[in-house]
Amino acid sequence: MGTKQYKVLGVMSGTSLDGIDIAYLEFEYINNWKATILHSETIPYTKEWYDLLKNSAELPLKDIYNLDERYTEYLAGIIQQFIRENTIEHLDAVCSHGHTVLHQPHKGLTVQIGNLAKLAKLIQQKVVCDFRVQDVELGGQGAPLVPIGDRLLFGEYNYCLNLGGFANISKEIEIEVGVEIEHEIENDLSIESRKKSKIKRVAYDICPMNTVLNEYASRLGVTFDSGGEIARNAEVNQELLARLNGLNFYKQQPPKSLGIEWVNSIIFPLLNESGCTSEEIIATFTAHVAFQLSENIQNNSAKKVLVTGGGAYNSYLIELLQQKTAAKIVLPQTDLIEFKEALIFGFLGVLRLENQINVLASVTGASKNHSSGKIYLP
Numbered sequence: 001m002g003t004k005q006y007k008v009l010g011v012m013s014g015t016s017l018d019g020i021d022i023a024y025l026e027f028e029y030i031n032n033w034k035a036t037i038l039h040s041e042t043i044p045y046t047k048e049w050y051d052l053l054k055n056s057a058e059l060p061l062k063d064i065y066n067l068d069e070r071y072t073e074y075l076a077g078i079i080q081q082f083i084r085e086n087t088i089e090h091l092d093a094v095c096s097h098g099h100t101v102l103h104q105p106h107k108g109l110t111v112q113i114g115n116l117a118k119l120a121k122l123i124q125q126k127v128v129c130d131f132r133v134q135d136v137e138l139g140g141q142g143a144p145l146v147p148i149g150d151r152l153l154f155g156e157y158n159y160c161l162n163l164g165g166f167a168n169i170s171k172e173i174e175i176e177v178g179v180e181i182e183h184e185i186e187n188d189l190s191i192e193s194r195k196k197s198k199i200k201r202v203a204y205d206i207c208p209m210n211t212v213l214n215e216y217a218s219r220l221g222v223t224f225d226s227g228g229e230i231a232r233n234a235e236v237n238q239e240l241l242a243r244l245n246g247l248n249f250y251k252q253q254p255p256k257s258l259g260i261e262w263v264n265s266i267i268f269p270l271l272n273e274s275g276c277t278s279e280e281i282i283a284t285f286t287a288h289v290a291f292q293l294s295e296n297i298q299n300n301s302a303k304k305v306l307v308t309g310g311g312a313y314n315s316y317l318i319e320l321l322q323q324k325t326a327a328k329i330v331l332p333q334t335d336l337i338e339f340k341e342a343l344i345f346g347f348l349g350v351l352r353l354e355n356q357i358n359v360l361a362s363v364t365g366a367s368k369n370h371s372s373g374k375i376y377l378p
């Protein structure tokens with residue numbers, strides 16, 4: 001591949017419904033891909049859109065189609081405003097994730113709204129979108145899609161941690177593969193089985209994080225434990241900590257993922273029945289997260305860990321983690337902490353335009369690696 005340069009918008013709406021993340025991005029390929037965030041902004045959802053999206057999974061299919069039309073128009077307006085306000089003139093494409101309304105890969109279903117062909121017409125730009133559907137058609141989970149970006153853009157890091165509602169990790173591991181080698185020695189054809197290793201990227205949820213911390217913070221009248229100061233100033237309950245760390249999920253091998261259902265049925269009852277104060281629960285759960293993160297990172301000073309997501313601002317958690325591992329914990333600039341996912345969806349779009357692989361079967365479970373996403377012209 002020769003030198004390439006793209007300027008695109010990466011547009012992402014995550015599960016927390018805090019808003020639409022938009023980033024104006026430059027991607028350059030010389031010998032490797034390199035990404036730069038030129039402008040970025042989160043446009044918060046209005047109360048009306050927050051409520052509509054929060055309840056959208058319950059809607060009958062026909063109402064979801066209706067919502068899709070409206071959301072596509074709404075997204076078009078937001079994108080146009082971002083282009084105008086940042087006086088963006090050069091744009092190769094708008095690469096948009098849309099918002100996940102239904103995700104039932106076991107039934108062959110994943111629905112992201114905001115990805116209709118009319119988005120391209122409304123904003124008069126080339127659009128690349130609908131990145132998850134093809135993966136589900138190929139038998140994959142349609143998620144996570146971010147790891148290809150971790151590999152190609154952040155390959156200098158041995159581990160990428162995203163600390164959002166849940167803490168997840170993406171890393172490369174060496175796996176042993178047996179190979180059969182045929183060789184002929186003096187007409188004696190023998191087959192030898194030798195051990196050979198292969199590098200494979202894996203990505204999985206480590207443990208719940210802000211879904212839990214925010215709940216107990218809210219009982220203390222704040223939205224989150226800013227900087228981890230509540231945890232820093234409260235006692236860890238060792239018995240509760242041991243029970244959390246002893247949960248079965250932590251013994252399972254990846255691929256594995258967590259949902260809010262597990263938090264509601266396992267974590268909250270355990271915490272609520274512990275007899276601890278909210279402050280103690282926050283301190284104990286923060287210690288639990290730090291321990292689980294460290295368990296998934298090699299204790300080796302040559303390793304580098306990139307930490308993004310809002311939990312990267314929990315300085316106390318980061319301190320605890322750094323005490324538990326010799327690996328170098330790296331907090332990037334705030335635009336990367338907050339817009340890494342939007343950046344990577346921009347990158348998925350660029351790879352799609354190049355017809356390059358942008359989904360890894362090793363993480364989604366699809367039958368093969370593939371280049372996913374629909375391209376719509378204005």
Ligand SMILES: Nc1ncnc2c1ncn2[C@@H]1O[C@H](COP(=O)(O)OP(=O)(O)OP(=O)(O)O)[C@@H](O)[C@H]1O
Nearest residue numbers: 014015016164165210224226227309310311313314
């Ligand atoms: N200064 C801070 N100190 C501690 N925690 C913070 C701080 N700022 C943000 N957070 C935490 O980060 C959360 C937001 O993070 P982020 O936007 O990555 O989450 P998310 O979008 O819900 O995650 P995802 O959809 O990736 O699971 C907040 O709800 C809060 O718990």
Ligand SMILES: CC(=O)N[C@H]1[C@@H]2OC[C@@H](O2)[C@@H](O)[C@@H]1O[C@H](C)C(=O)O
Nearest residue numbers: 015100103142143144145146147341
């Ligand atoms: C179906 C869907 O929208 N999944 C999201 C969601 O939000 C976090 C987690 O669940 C992750 O699997 C995924 O997004 C990230 C960005 C991904 O695909 O890598």
